[in-house]
Amino acid sequence: MGLGVITLRPLGTSDISAVVALEEANQPQPWTVGILEGELAADDRSYVVAEDGEVVGFGGVMVVGEEAHITNLLVAPEQRRRGIARQMMTRLIRDAVGMGARHLTLEVRAGNEAARRLYHRFGLAPVGVRPGYYQGEDALIMWVHDIDSPEYFGSLN
Ligand SMILES: CC(C)(COP(=O)(O)OP(=O)(O)OC[C@H]1O[C@@H](n2cnc3c(N)ncnc32)[C@H](O)[C@@H]1OP(=O)(O)O)[C@@H](O)C(=O)NCCC(=O)NCCS
Numbered sequence: 151m152g153l154g155v156i157t158l159r160p161l162g163t164s165d166i167s168a169v170v171a172l173e174e175a176n177q178p179q180p181w182t183v184g185i186l187e188g189e190l191a192a193d194d195r196s197y198v199v200a201e202d203g204e205v206v207g208f209g210g211v212m213v214v215g216e217e218a219h220i221t222n223l224l225v226a227p228e229q230r231r232r233g234i235a236r237q238m239m240t241r242l243i244r245d246a247v248g249m250g251a252r253h254l255t256l257e258v259r260a261g262n263e264a265a266r267r268l269y270h271r272f273g274l275a276p277v278g279v280r281p282g283y284y285q286g287e288d289a290l291i292m293w294v295h296d297i298d299s300p301e302y303f304g305s306l307n
Pocket residue numbers: 222223224225226229230231232233234235236237257258259262263264265267268269271
């Protein structure tokens with residue numbers, strides 16, 4: 151796996167096995183083929199994969215009314231801190247606004263400092279806690295409003 155140029159593209163059916171392998175290697179409760187197939191078939195979703203020769207990251211967003219929810223975001227450990235998650239978030243937020251979203255929310259493990267910092271950079275602020283949501287660890291619920299405003303949308307790059 152090289153540290154070459156990162157390309158983003160929409161997740162397709164042929165990426166599912168690579169994404170499941172990435173999930174199984176890196177997530178305590180990995181997404182399955184069935185979950186990914188369901189997400190791909192569902193309306194009001196956008197899923198993206200990041201590629202550097204092979205799939206090195208993926209993420210998704212679901213839009214319900216004016217609310218967008220980040221459903222998953224993962225980068226291969228050896229590819230972290232290269233801005234891949236930032237690129238995927240930017241793409242997902244743009245897609246969500248294109249589907250009518252005005253606000254963005256997600257849940258993150260309270261102890262997940264890397265993800266919390268990433269989300270903070272996208273203006274997401276913690277507004278609540280779901281106690282014990284992740285196998286006993288608390289989840290923070292984060293929100294950012296008015297993602298369709300020229301100020302916010304224009305700040306994405
Ligand atoms: C969270 C995660 C997706 C970040 O992916 P990444 O591609 O490494 O993130 P980026 O390189 O785009 O980082 C963007 C910014 O986020 C913050 N950040 C990312 N990783 C960080 C870390 N380990 N420590 C501190 N800040 C971090 C920084 O502000 C960073 O900007 P900088 O590199 O200019 O300082 C990745 O660590 C991961 O896959 N973790 C496991 C899965 C996970 O936790 N997903 C989120 C679930 S809600």
